[in-house]
């Protein structure tokens with residue numbers, strides 16, 4: 001756990017962003033914005049000997065500030081933004097027509113799987129970028145204007161539970177701001193290395209808060225870190241978009257769980273919204289085959305490649321024993337739901353900073369500016 005970082009050529013090849021970020025932070029004149037994925041705050045402390053699944057958003061922010069990041073923002077804010085766009089896209093496809101079922105698009109490994117293996121189903125993917133990429137384009141446009149800096153000066157870093165997010169940041173189309181939207185991606189383990197190398201006593205850090213405006217989030221934004229979380233967040237907003245009534249119970253527990261495939265129908269009165277939640281790509285193949293045969297009868301599908309969602313991503317702290325791995329997933333999941341319940345706002349559309357950004361900058365969900373900055377396109381690989 002406490003081994004110093006290894007500076008071998010092979011390590012450097014895999015961890016190029018780690019050395020780039022270190023170099024950048026050493027320049028005292030740099031202007032950087034960092035975002036942290038929901039799953040990082042429930043796992044980072046494990047690298048410092050704290051109990052599995054400890055919830056440490058405040059200490060994580062304090063560590064990032066001491067490392068020298070100028071603004072500490074949050075991927076959770078962009079998860080709320082994703083729900084605004086994705087929820088509106090789903091409602092539009094249902095009411096005005098479009099490829100159904102719609103697939104979530106926030107897991108880059110899943111998106112690449114569709115591009116490689118099922119290119120004929122590409123139109124089913126939501127055109128929304130992932131929260132990481134939405135945050136990146138917001139940093140270099142709205143974020144830069146809030147601070148009165150040139151977008152060229154902003155160095156945009158993402159801390160992710162995922163190794164595939166490095167690939168996503170480097171997709172050639174991810175330059176909606178006019179620049180590379182996300183310059184570097186570090187995994188949770190790489191952030192822990194950085195903190196250890198800087199000799200920061202993580203356990204003794206005080207709790208600090210994310211910066212505003214791009215660091216404020218709802219409980220819906222934070223549950224993106226677990227399987228079923230994107231679906232639950234989308235239902236909290238889509239239900240209210242469809243019915244114009246508040247949802248009776250914000251905890252949509254029917255989409256939570258451990259089975260690789262969960263099918264849930266939500267009766268909104270006006271519509272029976274049929275949904276499917278999948279974790280693990282092997283579980284999605286029979287469903288994709290059914291869609292190709294015209295046998296699928298549902299509206300919306302969430303797919304996450306990792307077994308428990310992003311809390312079990314490839315960039316998360318590793319356990320030596322399988323029993324600890326299972327315990328870690330369990331504890332990270334319950335900390336995620338606890339964090340959701342601690343939030344003042346539990347629905348993405350109620351986040352006041354989200355309302356503000358649409359009023360001052362983006363206009364409306366699916367509007368012209370949103371399309372340019374928050375949506376993307378996919379390419380068949382064959």
Ligand code: SF4
Pocket residue numbers: 106107108109110161162163164165304305306309310311312313314
């Ligand atoms: Fe990355 Fe796994 Fe999360 Fe997909 S589910 S975004 S591969 S960590």
